[in-house]
Amino acid sequence: MTNDNSQSVAILGAGAWGTALANLAAANGHQVRVWSRWGEETLEAVLEDAQIILSAISMKGVRDVAAQVKSLPVSPETIFVTATKGLEPETTCTPSQIWQSAFPDNAVVVLSGPNLSKEIEMELPAATVVASNIFTAAQAVQLVFSSNRFRVYTNPDPVGVELGGTLKNVIAIAAGVCDGLQLGTNAKAGLVTRGLTEMVRIGNFWGAKTETFYGLSGLGDLLATCNSPLSRNYQVGYQLAAGKTLEEVLSHLQGTAEGVNTCRVLMQRARQQNIPVPITEQVDRLLQGKITPQQALDELMLRDIKPEYHFEDGN
Numbered sequence: 001m002t003n004d005n006s007q008s009v010a011i012l013g014a015g016a017w018g019t020a021l022a023n024l025a026a027a028n029g030h031q032v033r034v035w036s037r038w039g040e041e042t043l044e045a046v047l048e049d050a051q052i053i054l055s056a057i058s059m060k061g062v063r064d065v066a067a068q069v070k071s072l073p074v075s076p077e078t079i080f081v082t083a084t085k086g087l088e089p090e091t092t093c094t095p096s097q098i099w100q101s102a103f104p105d106n107a108v109v110v111l112s113g114p115n116l117s118k119e120i121e122m123e124l125p126a127a128t129v130v131a132s133n134i135f136t137a138a139q140a141v142q143l144v145f146s147s148n149r150f151r152v153y154t155n156p157d158p159v160g161v162e163l164g165g166t167l168k169n170v171i172a173i174a175a176g177v178c179d180g181l182q183l184g185t186n187a188k189a190g191l192v193t194r195g196l197t198e199m200v201r202i203g204n205f206w207g208a209k210t211e212t213f214y215g216l217s218g219l220g221d222l223l224a225t226c227n228s229p230l231s232r233n234y235q236v237g238y239q240l241a242a243g244k245t246l247e248e249v250l251s252h253l254q255g256t257a258e259g260v261n262t263c264r265v266l267m268q269r270a271r272q273q274n275i276p277v278p279i280t281e282q283v284d285r286l287l288q289g290k291i292t293p294q295q296a297l298d299e300l301m302l303r304d305i306k307p308e309y310h311f312e313d314g315n
Ligand SMILES: NC(=O)C1=CN([C@@H]2O[C@H](COP(=O)(O)OP(=O)(O)OC[C@H]3O[C@@H](n4cnc5c(N)ncnc54)[C@H](OP(=O)(O)O)[C@@H]3O)[C@@H](O)[C@H]2O)C=CC1
Pocket: 012, 013, 014, 015, 016, 017, 018, 036, 037, 038, 056, 057, 058, 059, 060, 061, 062, 064, 065, 083, 084, 085, 086, 115, 116, 117, 118, 254, 255, 256, 258
């Protein structure tokens, strides 16, 4: 396909998501170059004249790759896009915070939504969100990826969009356990709904807007990930419920299940700030091998009884 507004797009990370995003941009007629550690092109060659640099590196590699990019010439006009869904253990930074601190003069856009890469590679329709404090940057990225099979919305709350995609991974592990234990549809609806409440609570603490969590990057991604065996995070929970150890599950898992590390980071931060995160807490104990899936369920069901919400007017 030819495109009069063709952009030069560098994709960092040739994993499942980087490859799917590269194919979407290429199908729209953009000049796409993909970099991976094992690829033939150097990072310098891939970044040359890039108008958009998109990172789909898993969380553990983001800071290192950002440092490598920083050592190379990058125009202040270049827009960075981050598609990683994780938190850095040492700092609790989000990926966009890492990119923004490495490139304070560049626009940074978060891309996140209900986007199981296998479905996107099958050319099934999907929607996503691009969020930035700089509207024109989000709009430019929206144009690069939008098509009749990928509907892209802009959003002005990058923290909320990024946290939605990150926090839902922990709830998806719990949803996998729920299905693995065959607890039924009522239990799953209860878990996912209370999971969303937990995501909003944490997100609000970190400066995200509540409404964002009810959109595609929050509820949307939560529904996709908690209901699909294609989700690696869901698979972790499902297989733990079948009695496997975390080591066994991860050694056979294709790709990255970010929720495992995110859960640890989240738990530490929630403790420091006194944020109640009961589902995350049980997932954390389960991942550490401290309790069984059944014990995690019992703990959640037998918590102190309480109102569903604390309404500000006291009702
Ligand atoms: N797959 C999906 O459906 C979706 C995934 N995401 C998110 O995108 C991110 C990537 O996921 P996905 O593509 O599935 O994962 P994969 O495991 O398939 O790919 C991970 C990518 O990160 C790269 N990487 C990891 N560490 C380093 C490092 N130190 N230096 C350079 N490159 C590194 C890998 O490079 P190499 O190949 O060289 O090892 C690979 O390209 C995750 O945060 C995930 O949550 C978001 C939406 C959808």
